[in-house]
Structure formats: C-alpha cells, structure tokens
Amino acid sequence: MVARVDTDGVVLRTTAVGESDLVVALFTRELGRVSAIARGARSSRRRFAGGLGLLVHSELALARRARGAELWSLEGATAIVDHGGLAADPVVLGHASYALELVRELAPPEAPDPVVLGLVLELWAALAAGPSPSLLRAFELALCDELGSAVALDRCAACSRGDDLDRGAVFDPVRGGAVCGACAPGSRGLGVRPLSPEVRRYLAAAATTPLAEAAALVVADDERAAARDLMLGFVGHLVGKPLRSVAFVAQVHAGLRPT
Numbered sequence: 001m002v003a004r005v006d007t008d009g010v011v012l013r014t015t016a017v018g019e020s021d022l023v024v025a026l027f028t029r030e031l032g033r034v035s036a037i038a039r040g041a042r043s044s045r046r047r048f049a050g051g052l053g054l055l056v057h058s059e060l061a062l063a064r065r066a067r068g069a070e071l072w073s074l075e076g077a078t079a080i081v082d083h084g085g086l087a088a089d090p091v092v093l094g095h096a097s098y099a100l101e102l103v104r105e106l107a108p109p110e111a112p113d114p115v116v117l118g119l120v121l122e123l124w125a126a127l128a129a130g131p132s133p134s135l136l137r138a139f140e141l142a143l144c145d146e147l148g149s150a151v152a153l154d155r156c157a158a159c160s161r162g163d164d165l166d167r168g169a170v171f172d173p174v175r176g177g178a179v180c181g182a183c184a185p186g187s188r189g190l191g192v193r194p195l196s197p198e199v200r201r202y203l204a205a206a207a208t209t210p211l212a213e214a215a216a217l218v219v220a221d222d223e224r225a226a227a228r229d230l231m232l233g234f235v236g237h238l239v240g241k242p243l244r245s246v247a248f249v250a251q252v253h254a255g256l257r258p259t
Ligand SMILES: [Zn+2]
Pocket: 156, 157, 158, 159, 160, 161, 179, 180, 181, 182, 183, 184
C-alpha cells in the first residue's frame, strides 16, 4: 500500500546520498518531522523547482510504500515563499540555522505539530528585519513550551511557588528553569547559574511575546548575555550534545567583532 500525503513544510537539513539523491529532513504540517529521499534532486535541479532550498517554505508531496518505513519518498517540492535571501546576512543565517537545528533535535519524529511549523515561519518573517537576540529567545522559549519542556520563569521549577524568586534564585536546566532561593541549595549541577530578577523578567517577557514583536524587547547588554547563556544551557541539556549552529554563530560574531 502506498500512502500519499500532500502538505507544506520546511527543510531542516539535506544530506547527499549516492550520485544524484538527497536525504531530506523535513518539518511538515501534516506529519511533523520526517526524513525523505529526494531521488534525482542533485542530478536535476528542475526536479524540485527550488522547493528544497534552505529557508524555503514549500508545498511537499510525500509517499511511503510501507507503514512504519522510516524513509518517505519525496515526490515533489514547490516553493511557496523563498526566504533564502536571509542567508545574505551571516548572523541571520546563523540564527535561522540554530532554529532549524533545535527543531531537528527536539521535535519527535512523525508527531504532527502545526504550531512548530508556524514558529519557524514566524521566525523567518521576523528575521527579515535583521537578527535579534530577543527574537531568538522568544523562539526558543515558545518551541520548548510547545514541545512539552516549558521553561519555568514565573514559578519555581522545584516547589512551584512564585513568591520567592527575586532573592537567591538560580537557573537550573535539569530541574526545568528558575529555582527559588529556598530550593536553590538543592541545585548543584554544572549548568546551574545565578538568576537575577532582571534576567528572569526579561525571559518571562520573551516567553509571552509574539515573535513578530519580540525584537522590541530591550535589555541591558549584561542581562542579554546572561539570558542567552541560560537558554543555551537549557536547550543544550534537552538536546544532550553540543549544537553545531551555536559554534557557527560564535564564529560569525568573533569575525564581526574581534574583541
Ligand atoms: Zn522553590
């Protein structure tokens, strides 16, 4: 039996196989995260008509011969909106790549989740105005929330109380976010860091701001850097290995600002 699914989605990663094919990791509206083989994608550029580019929202036709087979076959891909121009700015490219890597690593396979696809598309739309750390924080927090790993910011991840977070609080990726002063002695892992009220409020604001408005969230440089480090620690704990795009973004920044 051949199952056919027509849906829309984005490419998370492509891997060359053989002389002419690609294995494509996709995030689709109807199927969630899937892997598909795109036969002839490398030998004929016309075959998929630009629908397999990085940062392209595409109409996708997928087929699978046997239920439970891991690989789908990509029968067609047509660009709906091509955001590939974003890649001209290396920082924007880095942020977009980081977002795709997070979806690739954190979204479970074949679990339909239109909200996740919507977040990626909202991120790309917002990145047209330029890179923004607050936008990236809003994306991370919304993605983690959608995938069942919401970051505790308004209540203690250990005791659920919300009234003791401004004195002696820490951020503990393993326990799930903010940990109040009373519970902080129980947080002893390597990733545990102090959590100032300002950083906590900034992240809480980012968690509830639509991506289209997140770039307007302003914060002092030190607090922005602290929030970034906390969130990288959080997603790093979820993923369980170093993220390649983080090293790329760091390299880009080092190249732009050699300080
Ligand atoms: Zn507590």
